[in-house]
């Protein structure tokens with residue numbers, strides 16, 4: 001079996017007295033497209049934020065490839081807390097697309113995409129620009145390269161955010177409810193870009209979404225998480241049509257009735 005590219009080993013995350021992840025074990029294979037679903041507050045975004053190094057962990061180990069994310073291997077093989085330099089290096093392997101786009105408002109679309117490759121990866125400006133134009137073509141926005149974010153619709157901004165994440169050539173792309181801040185008529189164009197990415201790239205994708213139909217379409221595997229642990233997981237056609245756990249059944253009944 002291929003080694004996982006993401007591995008959570010008994011990961012605990014506490015915020016004060018509240019335990020959000022309670023000994024989470026979770027793996028993702030290279031190139032796999034995995035969706036995390038579950039009730040509000042169950043810890044879905046926290047999983048992505050830990051991977052993006054935006055939240056630390058209280059216990060356990062997170063592995064990205066064969067390296068620990070929040071730890072470093074000491075000379076004697078034991079794990080010690082990661083240095084800022086280690087986190088910085090590991091972070092470049094992952095990209096994240098947020099619910100609220102988070103584009104740099106004072107930069108053009110093109111500059112939003114070239115900024116990190118030029119300053120973090122030290123890619124030459126001409127090459128970064130060429131790559132950015134290729135990515136803008138992929139998300140259907142070449143003619144908007146010189147605009148500022150406020151001149152674009154939410155759907156267009158989110159497509160720029162996807163291009164910006166891809167410009168770093170990450171191994172893993174994280175999506176945190178990428179369409180839930182959009183007006184309903186703009187959801188389709190963003191889903192279309194993500195669907196195309198899922199179909200055409202061997203990128204590992206981890207998606208948190210409340211859009212069950214979309215989760216079903218693009219995922220190799222769906223994980224149902226509740227109270228900080230995975231309660232059930234499987235291929236979308238199994239999990240959505242024949243969930244075995246009562247909590248999964250209740251959750252799906254509630255959200256599918258809603259939609």
Ligand SMILES: Nc1ncnc2c1ncn2[C@@H]1O[C@H](COP(=O)(O)OP(=O)(O)OP(=O)(O)O)[C@@H](O)[C@H]1O
Pocket residue numbers: 015020038039040041042043044045046047
């Ligand atoms: N920085 C923080 N400080 C304190 N509590 C936090 C913090 N971030 C998240 N939490 C709490 O952790 C729990 C899990 O949050 P998380 O955002 O991971 O849930 P979620 O499953 O993504 O929910 P939703 O679907 O509503 O976005 C929630 O109870 C939340 O209030």
